[in-house]
Every structure is written in C-alpha cells, then in structure tokens.
Amino acid sequence: MINAPTIILVGPMGAGKTTIGRLLSQQLGREFFDSDRVIEENAGADIPWIFEKEGEDGFRKRETQTLRTMLEEDQAPVVLATGGGIVMREENRELLKTQPLVVYLFASVNQQLQRTSKSNHRPLLKQGNPKETLKRLFAIRDPLYRDVASVIVETDSRHPKSVSNKVMEAIKKHLQAEA
Numbered sequence: 001m002i003n004a005p006t007i008i009l010v011g012p013m014g015a016g017k018t019t020i021g022r023l024l025s026q027q028l029g030r031e032f033f034d035s036d037r038v039i040e041e042n043a044g045a046d047i048p049w050i051f052e053k054e055g056e057d058g059f060r061k062r063e064t065q066t067l068r069t070m071l072e073e074d075q076a077p078v079v080l081a082t083g084g085g086i087v088m089r090e091e092n093r094e095l096l097k098t099q100p101l102v103v104y105l106f107a108s109v110n111q112q113l114q115r116t117s118k119s120n121h122r123p124l125l126k127q128g129n130p131k132e133t134l135k136r137l138f139a140i141r142d143p144l145y146r147d148v149a150s151v152i153v154e155t156d157s158r159h160p161k162s163v164s165n166k167v168m169e170a171i172k173k174h175l176q177a178e179a
C-alpha cells in the first residue's frame with residue numbers, strides 16, 4: 001500500500017475530497033495537497049476573489065495549470081484533493097486519465113447540500129437556489145467523474161473516518177486487480 005501511486009480525489013462540492021484527502025494522507029504518512037488551496041496560494045487571493053475578478057474561466061485556467069504542475073512526472077506520490085469542477089475541461093480529464101488512481105467520492109445531491117450549507121466560500125452556490133445548482137451540476141458532472149475514475153466510493157451517511165477506511169479498502173482491491 002505504501003507503494004501506491006498518487007491518489008487523486010474527484011467529486012462534487014461537499015463530497016469530502018478535502019476532508020477525506022487529509023485523513024488518507026495521515027493514514028499513509030504522505031503529503032496532502034488540495035488544488036483549491038494551491039490555486040489560492042499561487043494567486044495570493046481566495047477563490048471568491050478569483051471568481052469575482054477573473055470569472056469562472058480565469059479560475060479554470062489556473063486550475064488546469066495547477067493540475068498540470070502537480071502531476072508532473074518524477075514526483076513522490078502524494079494525496080491530491082481536487083476542486084469539484086476539475087472535470088469540466090477536457091484537457092483536465094485527459095490528464096486525469098493518465099493517472100493510475102483517481103477516486104470518485106460519490107455524494108447524493110441532498111448530502112452535498114447538507115455539507116455545503118455550513119460555508120459560503122463556494123461562489124457557484126452563492127447565486128440562485130443551491131439545490132437546483134447542485135442538481136444541474138450533478139447531471140453534467142457525474143458521468144465525467146465516472147469517466148476519469150478508477151475507483152468509486154459512496155460517502156452518504158458515513159463518518160469521514162469510515163469513508164477514508166472504505167477508500168483504502170477500495171484502493172487495495174483495485175491495485176491487487178491491476179497487479
């Protein structure tokens with residue numbers, strides 16, 4: 001398991017990519033990165049500010065650049081949590097498909113809504129009805145997450161620790177099947 005390649009987490013807002021990614025990195029004793037945080041650090045500004053000044057398109061350009069840099073070859077394996085919209089660009093999907101371990105953290109729209117309602121740091125959920133937005137995004141993105149993922153893990157009604165254990169099991173099974 002310690003030899004597992006970089007683990008990349010994809011899925012919608014509120015699936016728990018950041019939360020579970022951090023737990024996995026602790027379990028594996030690996031570095032943890034979150035593409036949203038790396039984008040913010042490089043920009044010297046937070047995501048709401050980037051969306052306001054550069055629009056979603058500006059944010060997506062930064063996201064692709066960040067993903068590309070993080071997946072450069074010859075780097076030690078890490079755990080990488082991505083942003084919910086990482087699969088929107090074909091270029092990103094192609095990059096993700098080159099990776100051996102992409103995990104789709106699945107969450108129902110109701111669960112996404114519950115988990116995202118605690119924070120107002122997600123620009124896409126600030127306008128209109130959040131449930132309708134999450135539903136619309138889910139219809140577009142669920143097939144795209146499935147397209148890039150090698151492993152899918154259901155997260156509804158599970159404590160974060162239980163989700164990270166499930167991810168570990170699913171990864172082991174996947175790596176054994178591939179060996």
Ligand SMILES: Nc1ncnc2c1ncn2[C@@H]1O[C@H](COP(=O)(O)OP(=O)(O)OP(=O)(O)O)[C@@H](O)[C@H]1O
Nearest residue numbers: 012013014015016017018019083084115158159160
């Ligand atoms: N399995 C879980 N059970 C209960 N709460 C959870 C679970 N996973 C995450 N959460 C909570 O849901 C909220 C959103 O989680 P998190 O930020 O990890 O999601 P994310 O997938 O990284 O979202 P984004 O795409 O917006 O970055 C946090 O408050 C977190 O504590």
Ligand SMILES: O=C(O)C1=C[C@@H](O)[C@@H](O)[C@H](O)C1
Nearest residue numbers: 013036047083084085122123
């Ligand atoms: O689902 C999305 O498009 C987003 C999810 C977040 O992780 C951030 O990347 C940003 O708020 C956009």
Ligand SMILES: [Mg+2]
Nearest residue numbers: 017018036081
């Ligand atoms: Mg996150």
